[in-house]
Amino acid sequence: MTAAAISAAMAEMGRAAKEAARTLALAPGAQRDAALQAMAKAVVSNVDTILEANAHDLRALAPDANTPAFRDRLALSRDAIAAIARGIEAVAAQPDPLGQILAKWTQPNGLKIARVAVPLGVIGVIFESRPNVAADAGALAIKSGNAVILRAGSEALRSCLALHRCLVRGLQEAGLPAAALQIVPHADREAVGAMLQGLNGTLDLIVPRGGKGLTARVQAEARVPVLAHLDGIxxxxxxxxxxxxxxxxxxxxxxxxxxxxxxxxxxxxxxxxxxxxxxxxxxxxxxxxxxxxxxxxxxxxxxxxxxxxxxxxxxxxxxxxxxxxxxxxxxxxxxxxxxxxxxxxxxxxxxxxxxxxxxxxxxxxxxxxxxxxxxxxxxxxxxx
CATH class of the missing domain: 3.40.309.10 (Aldehyde Dehydrogenase; Chain A, domain 2)
Structure with a gap:
């Protein structure tokens, strides 16, 4: 794809996500939880497909990335996929965070004020080699009423696409828009740049999950708020x-x-x-x-x-x-x-x-x- 084509495609993803976010923000907690439960079931029922995609990713690793630590982050197993499904179910079981009154007070003039938990809007998650991040980020976003655009690292892309199909199936079964949970379907780095620029104002937050190089780039170039950490020393x-x-x-x-x-x-x-x-x-x-x-x-x-x-x-x-x-x-x-x-x-x-x-x-x-x-x-x- 040309740079112009990627920019246009990413802008359309942002537009669709923003529209889906409005629907998701108004969806009852029970509907969002039903979507999460359906996602977990889809992950379990498609374990062979996910493992096949993951095996392809592992075989395609470049020599400089084929280290024990990298393979450990990338590799999936039946137990690991079952744990991903359980994690989605655990998110579904949590109390609905939306509508919670976090604080309230009355001003001396009688004005009553409340701080209420609401969705952020559209979150961009840029990550590298851990396929489970696709499921974790997707589940947490839907639970909290936020649309999300995922951008996976090239090494984990096939695994993440397989997981993403399961997540979208869950959304659709619950009657929620598929555009609420999107993934960039290619590994072109131009997509990262487009996300960092905010996708024409449709992204409300960027969350990088990866190494120092990725996080440093996001913090240096992002034109939207960033939630990040660097090393784990x-x-x-x-x-x-x-x-x-x-x-x-x-x-x-x-x-x-x-x-x-x-x-x-x-x-x-x-x-x-x-x-x-x-x-x-x-x-x-x-x-x-x-x-x-x-x-x-x-x-x-x-x-x-x-x-x-x-x-x-x-x-x-x-x-x-x-x-x-x-x-x-x-x-x-x-x-x-x-x-x-x-x-x-x-x-x-x-x-x-x-x-x-x-x-x-x-x-x-x-x-x-x-x-x-x-x-x-x-x-x-x-x-x-």
Missing amino acids: NHVYVHRDAVVPMAVDVVRNAKLRRVSVCGAAEALLLDQGLAADAQRAIVGALLDGGCEVRGDAAVQALDARVRPAEASDWGQEFLAPIMAARVVAGLDQALAHIAQYGSQHTDAIITEDAEVAQHFLARCDSAIVLWNASTQFADGGEFG
Whole structure:
């Protein structure tokens, strides 16, 4: 397609989405939930078609993209598709967010004011290699009464098109317009540029889901509001009063459950007041689990398998079985390290000292701050 043809096609998608958004905003919650339930059933009944499309995507991976982490994000299985369907059903089961009175008050002159939850309008979601994002974003948009235009990465396009057909079937079965949930049917980068310009004023919000390059481009070029985050340089600080078996389990899960997701921990901070045997057990569990540990001198002294850390390791999002580790003097140094090298995504403290934990929760300036819990809870729909 020529640039002019792509621009015209994208403008038409925006126009259709805006029209569908008006219908969707007035649709009863029960109708939107019926659409979501039908979407989930369509996903389950088309599992073979989705797997076939995904296998095609995997076979077509370019050599530079064919890494274990990338394949992990892209690959689907019967269990993964069943989880996608359950996720859609879980969204349907949530209370209707529309029409909720968030606040209300009366002015001294008697004027009564209420803040009421309403749809945003049309949301553009630009993402890369995770096909489940198509279903997640689509389901959340419909639940909240918003139309959505999806733009998938080229590597995941066939998988996302197969999922999209299931989602549209659900909309149609519930009597809602198919244009409320559209996907760009090709991987031409001109489509991204058109979305960033706002599709002639029809896009109300852009949400990028992908790597630093994608997110940085969206934030730099978008002419509409953007909801985004960059890297997931996440930390686990093990305080001197941590329960060691818990610390071992949490650290191992935070790093190794899925190394390719943005909630994976990338740095381990060990309190110098934590017994050497406890520090050794935590580091050893990572090493025994197949994780490469890059540590400072104190961590290297715990286990001969630890490799020396480079300065660049402290602010690195590895997305691989690699973790940077250092010993810190205490809470203040841990917080200073996180402030310097973290990305304000997700950080955790492991301790039985409630006062220390509350101090960490109050001072750690991250979107998600956890106490005695894995950073991997940032992945998926764990928060409901």
